[in-house]
Amino acid sequence: MLPTTSSLQIGELAAGQALTLPIYHFKPSGKHSGPKVYIQANVHGAEVQGNAVIYQLMKQLERCDILGEITLVPLANPLGINQKSGEFTLGRFDPITGVNWNREYLNHAIDLPTWYKEHAELSDSELIQAYRSTLVEACQRRLRNDWGVTTGHRLAVNLQAMAHEADIVLDLHTGPKSCKHLYCPEYDIASAQFFAIPYTLVIPNSFGGAMDEAAFCPWWQLSEVAKVMGRDLEIAVSAFTLELASQERICLEDALVDAKGILAYLSHRGVIAEQVEPAKMRRFGCYLKDYKKYHAPMAGLVEYVAPVGEPLAAGETLVNLLRLDLYGSEQELTALSLPQDCVPILHFASASVHQGTELYKVMTNLFELPH
Template identity: 50%
Template sequence: MSALHIERSNLKIGEHPTGLPLEVPVITLTGPADGPTVYIQANIHGAEIQGNAVIHHLLEAFKANPPAGKITLVPLANPIGINHKNGEFTLGRFDPVTGVNWNRQYHFDGALLDGFVAELTEASDEAIRQQFRAQLRAQINQRLDNPWGLTVGQNLCLRLQRMAVEADIVLDLHTGPVSARHLYVPSYTRERARHFNIPLNILMPSDFDGALDEACFSPWWQLSERFAAQGRALPVMVDAFTLELGSQEWLNVEDAKQDAAGILNYLQHQGLWSHCADPLPYTLTLQTQYACELSDYKALYSPSGGQVEFLAPLCEPVPAGQPLARLWHFNQLGLTPDNGLYQALALPCNAIPVLHFASASVQQGTELYKVLTNTFAL
């Protein structure tokens, strides 16, 4: 079997106040044959560490069965967020200076599409791919060269995005607060998204809202839509997904094998091992897969403050009217009969709970649960 070439480097994404560099590890694998370009990162949010274990298993699988193409692996993608601690908790979801979500600071300006389609109406698909990728690359570089400078988060995300923009497949590994495994699926990838074998799926439109997956698929999807409006069918040339791999502040290296298995299964269907017949070193246990549209992915907010008892198991259907939680009001002890100390919280429709808040102590307006509604088989 031909060898897999592996390089390890560090990407500078900023500097500490002391002047010491902030760096992110980057592992680049070049396979023995031509194939897709893949970019996989984990831990852009500081408490979401399980994706690093998945990258560990992926690297071992790639060593055992060298894939075609080029793969870039970026564990520990945000050293600032990872080190943002308060006591025993990791707070690294938001930039502590600006308050902006770390995963909402990538860049795409849709004005890039204006005029591009008209100039390349007669060009081949491959020429369009190359020229559009060059335009996206230039847009990121121009943003990085802003004479007014950038925030810490913008600088971090744009340097990561500059690697991701070169890829045909982008996978961003996350976790939720207390969460079941779920997948954000661009609607055009619905059929092949099944290969990840993730039980809960949210189908997304072509909008861009600052996340890495959107920054990678939205430009290509919108390009395809522009060509379609001109009467030409152009495939969406990049797949990008956000994979939510369970709960934050939790690491289980053994459990990470099932997510690595799903990713490898997807990559195998994308042609990374078409050059060889060796079986991949994993066993995939097939899951029942539910899905809903992003507009039907709903949040339940706490109607008042108190202490919440989460009742509904994640990833299991809950019928309308069945309580998801009890909201206790212990401030009423001694003033209210016991049966008045809590209120049951239910939904007006059938739903499948995806995640819930990490703390049992909540304010009015806290997002208690997120659920799939109007579900269907993926």
């Protein structure tokens, strides 16, 4: 079954042209009412591999028995995608405000104890629907703000309003030069076993500005308030960020691997009728507090020695730093290392760096995830 298509206007260019997003919908067959899914890609301009994953996923879904509505939004940020300088895509930050495109989402300031008391007589399903409506209406109200909203915030809140309609939210990204890794909320760590991703960052149940947190945090907060009031309420929304290797790259073969990993999760959740087994692989995690950034202690030209996704022992060379201006001195070539065992996850894209540049992000204190 082919998806239906639609579009959404999320802004206007200075000359008046409409900015629109392509949207694809897979509807359940028959009267099925499985979980609703929202998947987006390419919020950051250079992070294009998620579009290939959505393509491969749709090809797979055409042959599936769909039990829950699936909404897919590739090319989710046309402004970022078109933010070019020469051969490079710069679309990580809104050029007008300088804000990260993935930090523009609305942090709902709902008085939850009061809201819960006003709706406490509802059944669980009625309560979930009422809260979902409250979140969507808050996004729509924000977009109607009498004082207006910034271009980036308008884009983000439009995306967020669609995501709030779903039970499962997947945000597809990549790193600069990166291995695959998953951002997973602490309460939902068991879900990491379904994706075809070897490394998982376990993030706290708090809002830091990204889409995954914007999607799951309101529901975790509601569950916590209900618990205080003596009610055991499930966390109704699952949300993850999938980092699908490196930016400025499309690989359809690799995209199929990740699409099948997403299918395994959707199968587990009852979104499709088919039984899709997760990839057999060892998976490791670390808590966000143990995800370390290494900044260049001096400027120079960098040879990135440590490959991403492979364990690195303390003291082993991470990078070689070349300083031609110091040729003939002891500092002409410096091997830099870390004081702790780790797994490098991503590194800076350029080989020329300022002092203080974030060279690597590494996972430390890893543990193996159940499978």
